[in-house]
Amino acid sequence: MDERTLLILGLLKSQSQHGYQINDFIERNLGRVSDMKKATAYSLLKKLNESGLIEATTEQGGNRPAKQVYSITPAGEEKFYKLLRMSLVQVNDYLPHGDIGICFMDQLPKDEVIGYLNERLAKTEELLASYEDVPPHVEHLHGVNLTIRHRIALFRCDIEWMKQTIEELRARS
Amino acid sequence: MDERTLLILGLLKSQSQHGYQINDFIERNLGRVSDMKKATAYSLLKKLNESGLIEATTEQGGNRPAKQVYSITPAGEEKFYKLLRMSLVQVNDYLPHGDIGICFMDQLPKDEVIGYLNERLAKTEELLASYEDVPPHVEHLHGVNLTIRHRIALFRCDIEWMKQTIEELRARS
DNA sequence: AGGTGATTAGTCACACTTGACTATATACGT
DNA sequence: ACGTATATAGTCAAGTGTGACTAATCACCT
Structure with missing residues (x-):
């Protein structure tokens, strides 16, 4: 607040x-x-x-x-x-929204989970692209541009993490 | 919910x-x-x-x-x-908490802002270290470990973004 | 046998947030 | 002149979330 x-x-x-x-x-x-x-x-x-x-x-x-x-x-x-x-x-302490689902992923077949994560990955890449494409510009609020970069960085991070996670799931016996 | x-x-x-x-x-x-x-x-x-x-x-x-x-x-x-x-x-759409302050950073002297961001950077690095040190293990909830990695990745991303932002502020005329 | 602090178990009043709603003014086509 | 769509300006009931509180039991010391 x-x-x-x-x-x-x-x-x-x-x-x-x-x-x-x-x-x-x-x-x-x-x-x-x-x-x-x-x-x-x-x-x-x-x-x-x-x-x-x-x-x-x-x-x-x-x-x-x-x-x-x-x-x-x-x-x-x-x-x-x-x-x-x-x-x-103030430190940003993220509680990523979707991570509760990740905790329970073992309750579903591995391949099904991989499918969902791939879907999520694709959607996130789309979202990232929408941020990268439109160069933002709020006249007198220069700082806003920095926050856009911030979010782009976070999306990229999320994408990497998802790829790594999917890879690891694939590699499981 | x-x-x-x-x-x-x-x-x-x-x-x-x-x-x-x-x-x-x-x-x-x-x-x-x-x-x-x-x-x-x-x-x-x-x-x-x-x-x-x-x-x-x-x-x-x-x-x-x-x-x-x-x-x-x-x-x-x-x-x-x-x-x-x-x-x-579900895609994670972050609204980083502290970014509203970033929007208004021009209201304070550049050097003061750099000071605050450095403070924030140090605190975030500490927090990151606390996650890296303690190898977590919740018995039957294997997925939890993945979420820990997720947060570590996000902290690293935040740290990079802060460093970049501070650099850019320093470079301003 | 009495005191003290932690653990177990839960409730409640209050603050915050928002979807859905009301209502007037203005623009614009026909 | 009339509909109708959009912009302007705001309200309100209902839901969500939590700090602070109550209260019994247990562990331990003295």
């Missing part, structure tokens, strides 16, 4: 905006960095507002319904820097 | 046991594969019991309070195999 707070504060730091814009930006540009959903963003905005890290001004545009425009407060900026520093020193 | 169901069904498939044993086994042997907490395990057991995938028999031992012993049902075994197959073909 700290990560998500950091994200919202970071976006509001560069520009005041309302919930919709924030969610839109995340969906369009940061889908590879965060999977926060709209409803979560709104509820976080509400919480951050209540705790004084951001403040809302009601904007009346024509005869539209009123919208809230959120801006970061000084307290919010402080929190932003604190969370940013925390995030930068 | 499917992953967690798979884990519980898998453990009950090899042996009927109560909630405490399940949680204990996860904490002791599978801390590197799942981070499911005790309360979650109990609530899952309850749900799986209600939906007929497992069944509970009350065990009265001496004058202790009664405990529930859970066993997998035929429906549960079917579900187990279904989830296992799903898990094996």
Whole structure:
């Protein structure tokens, strides 16, 4: 949740905006960095507002319904820097999602498992290709490009591991 | 949540046991594969019991309070195999935890960021070493060893990425 | 026989997250 | 002028996950 707070504060730091814009930006540009959903963003905005890290001004545009425009407060900026520093020193400890299945692989015939892993391997290679093809560029967020490289590296690592695992299974008596 | 169901069904498939044993086994042997907490395990057991995938028999031992012993049902075994197959073909899509901070790194002085990343690098190397040193061995769950290798590979990948990133930051005008 | 700490066994209130829903405004074709 | 599709802006019920708590038993010392 700290990560998500950091994200919202970071976006509001560069520009005041309302919930919709924030969610839109995340969906369009940061889908590879965060999977926060709209409803979560709104509820976080509400919480951050209540705790004084951001403040809302009601904007009346024509005869539209009123919208809230959120801006970061000084307290919010402080929190932003604190969370940013925390995030930068934080070790990534992966719990790869699919590894519980790997634990129980002996419950299926070896050849069937090899088939599934090959399927997974192919899908992962496709996904990797989609990252390699599209050179990303989020205007003022240079760091995003580094995260894309990060994920490419992780996919390659996963692919190597799968190949090695399949090889080893094949070699089993 | 499917992953967690798979884990519980898998453990009950090899042996009927109560909630405490399940949680204990996860904490002791599978801390590197799942981070499911005790309360979650109990609530899952309850749900799986209600939906007929497992069944509970009350065990009265001496004058202790009664405990529930859970066993997998035929429906549960079917579900187990279904989830296992799903898990094996499922692509891992990493959203590395710390990458939101990376996105905003330009908000801090370059040298400060390099300092933090070096700290993170050192911590990750330590963690990697702890995985490399202790040769793991979970008796009847041979697949666990493969997951350990998986995580070692991911740590190495992360380390490479950090080194590369730090290098690039250093090289910036 | 009494105290202390670990082990066994489990519950519960609370926080977080999201799918599905509401509702207005704007664009655009016909 | 009218439908209808899309963008804008947000809410809410329901599900998931867990820290903190309760409570009995056991091991061991003194």
